[in-house]
Amino acid sequence: MERHFQKELESLKTTLVKMGSVVEENLGEAIRSALEKDADLASKVVEKDKRVDALEIENDNAIIDLLALQQPLASDLRFILAALKINNDLERIGDHAVNIAQSALVLCKLTDAVTIDEIPKMAAITKAMLKDALDGFILLDPIKAKGVLTKDDEIDNLNRDVAKKVIELVKNNSRTIECGLELNRVSRNLERVGDLATNIAEEVIFHTQARVVKHHAEEKKVPPENDAK
Amino acid sequence: MDKHVIETRQLSLFYGAFQALTNIDLNIGERRITALIGPSGCGKSTLVRVFNRMNDLIEGVSVTGSVVVQGENIYKPDTDLITLRRKVGMVFQRPNPFPLSVYKNITFGLEIHRKGSNVEFPNIVEQSLRNVLLWDDLKDRLEDSAMRLTLEQQQRLCIARVLAMKPQIILMDEPCSALDPIATLKIEELMQQLKKEYTIVIVTHNMQQAARASDFTAFLYLGQVIEYGETKRIFAAPTEKQTEDYITGRFG
Numbered sequence: 254m255e256r257h258f259q260k261e262l263e264s265l266k267t268t269l270v271k272m273g274s275v276v277e278e279n280l281g282e283a284i285r286s287a288l289e290k291d292a293d294l295a296s297k298v299v300e301k302d303k304r305v306d307a308l309e310i311e312n313d314n315a316i317i318d319l320l321a322l323q324q325p326l327a328s329d330l331r332f333i334l335a336a337l338k339i340n341n342d343l344e345r346i347g348d349h350a351v352n353i354a355q356s357a358l359v360l361c362k363l364t365d366a367v368t369i370d371e372i373p374k375m376a377a378i379t380k381a382m383l384k385d386a387l388d389g390f391i392l393l394d395p396i397k398a399k400g401v402l403t404k405d406d407e408i409d410n411l412n413r414d415v416a417k418k419v420i421e422l423v424k425n426n427s428r429t430i431e432c433g434l435e436l437n438r439v440s441r442n443l444e445r446v447g448d449l450a451t452n453i454a455e456e457v458i459f460h461t462q463a464r465v466v467k468h469h470a471e472e473k474k475v476p477p478e479n480d481a482k
Numbered sequence: 483m484d485k486h487v488i489e490t491r492q493l494s495l496f497y498g499a500f501q502a503l504t505n506i507d508l509n510i511g512e513r514r515i516t517a518l519i520g521p522s523g524c525g526k527s528t529l530v531r532v533f534n535r536m537n538d539l540i541e542g543v544s545v546t547g548s549v550v551v552q553g554e555n556i557y558k559p560d561t562d563l564i565t566l567r568r569k570v571g572m573v574f575q576r577p578n579p580f581p582l583s584v585y586k587n588i589t590f591g592l593e594i595h596r597k598g599s600n601v602e603f604p605n606i607v608e609q610s611l612r613n614v615l616l617w618d619d620l621k622d623r624l625e626d627s628a629m630r631l632t633l634e635q636q637q638r639l640c641i642a643r644v645l646a647m648k649p650q651i652i653l654m655d656e657p658c659s660a661l662d663p664i665a666t667l668k669i670e671e672l673m674q675q676l677k678k679e680y681t682i683v684i685v686t687h688n689m690q691q692a693a694r695a696s697d698f699t700a701f702l703y704l705g706q707v708i709e710y711g712e713t714k715r716i717f718a719a720p721t722e723k724q725t726e727d728y729i730t731g732r733f734g
Contacts, residue, residue, distance in 0.1 A: 256731055256732075258731065259732075324690055325730075326689070326693065326717050326718075326729045326730055327717060327718065327719065327720055327725075327726050327729050327730050328719075328726060328730065329730050330717075330718060331718070331719070463718070463719030
C-alpha cells in the first residue's frame with residue numbers, strides 16, 4: 254500500500270535535490286568567477302541565490318506540514334529531521350557562494366591581483382565534498398557520505414595555509430592588501446562550505462543508519478542501558 | 483536494568499491446532515508501561531490475556547513454556563486463579579461497569595474476595611476513585627448507576643474497580659478505543675500517574691498512543707515478538723525491517 258504520505262516525502266526529497274543542484278551549480282560558478290575574474294558570472298550567482306532562498310522556504314513549509322499532519326516515525330522521522338537540517342545547510346552554502354561571487358566582483362576591479370595556488374585546490378575539494386554529500390543523500394548511501402567527513406581536515410589545513418600566504422603577501426607588498434583580504438575571504442567561505450557539506454553528510458548517515466556521527470558523538474557516548482529484553 | 487515482574491520463556495499458545503503465539507521470551511519491567519503493538523491477529527491480545535490466564539475461559543486453549551509472574555510460574559497446576567487475577571487486574575476495550583451504583587462497582591470485587599470489612603469500604607472507594615481522578619466529580623453521586631456516567635468516566639471507574647483489589651499489575655486491552663481523543667489523552671495521563679505504583683501492560687492499535695504513553699514496546703507479528711525495546715528507540719530507529727515497515731505504515 255503506498256500512502257499519500259510517501260508521495261509527500263518523495264516530493265520533499267525532489268525539491269531538496271533540486272535545491273542541491275542549484276546550490277552546486279552556484280558554488281561552481283562563484284568559484285569560476287573568482288578564479289577567472291568573470292564579473293558577469295559573479296553577478297549571475299548573486300541573482301540566482303534568490304531561487305535558493307525561495308526553495309528553502311518551500312521546503313520549510315513542506316516539513317512543517319509533514320510533522321504536524323503525519324506524525325512521522327522511524328526512518329520517515331529521521332528523513333524529515335535530516336531534510337530540515339540539509340535544507341538549512343544548503344541555503345547557507347548558497348550564501349557562501351554569494352560571498353565568493355562578491356569577492357570575485359571586487360577582484361575583477363583590482364589591477365594588482367595575485368593568485369594563491371591553494372585556492373583552486375580548496376575549490377576542487379569542496380565542490381567534490383558537496384557533490385558526494387548530495388549523492389549520498391539521493392542514493393541513501395552512507396559510505397559515500399562517510400567519505401566526505403574524511404576530507405574536512407584537508408580543507409581546514411589549506412585554509413590555514415592561505416591565511417599564512419596572504420600575510421606574507423601583504424607584508425612584502427602593501428599594494429596587495431585588498432586582493433589579499435578578498436582571497437582570504439574566498440578561502441574562509443570555501444572552508445565554511447566544507448563544514449556544511451560535512452554536516453549534510455552527517456545527516457545522511459543519521460537518516461540511513463540512525464547513527465549520530467557529528468562531534469565524534471559515538472566515540473564519546475556512554476554505553477546506553479540495555480533494553481529490557 | 484529493571485526488575486522484571488513478568489517473564490515468559492519459550493511461551494507458545496494454541497487455539498486447538500492453530501498456533502497463536504510462538505516461543506515468546508519477554509521480560510516486563512516493574513512500574514513500567516509496556517505496550518504490545520502489531521497488526522490485527524498478531525497475537526497481542528492473546529499474549530496480554532496469558533498474563534492473568536484469561537485465555538483459560540476459551541475452549542481448546544493449550545500453553546507450553548513458562549510464564550513467571552513475580553517469581554511464580556502461573557501455569558503450574560495448583561495456581562489459584564482468583565488470587566492471580568486479583569494480583570493481575572484487567573481493563574477492557576469497552577468500559578464494562580456493572581449495572582450497579584458507582585459505589586457498588588468498586589466494592590463488588592471486595593465482597594466476592596472478602597477483602598476488607600464493610601467498615602473499610604468507604605475509605606477504599608474514596609481512595610480508588612481519587613487514584614483515577616474521579617472522586618471530585620462523583621463523591622456526591624456514589625449511589626447513581628454507573629451506567630449513567632460518560633464513557634470516559636466509566637472507563638476510569640473500571641480502572642478504579644481494578645485498583646480497589648490492590649493489584650500489582652494492570653493489563654489494558656485497547657482501553658481507549660471506545661473513547662474520544664480528549665478522553666484518550668486523559669486516560670494516558672492517568673496511566674503515567676498509575677505507573678508510579680503499578681506495572682502496566684497495554685495492548686493498542688494506536689501507534690501514536692504506544693509512542694506517547696509507554697516506556698517499552700514489543701512489536702508482534704504472526705504470533706512472534708519481532709522486536710522489543712525502549713519505546714523511544716523502537717519509534718525512532720527500529721532495527722528490524724518488519725517493525726520499521728509496520729510503524730511507518732508500509733506494511734503489507
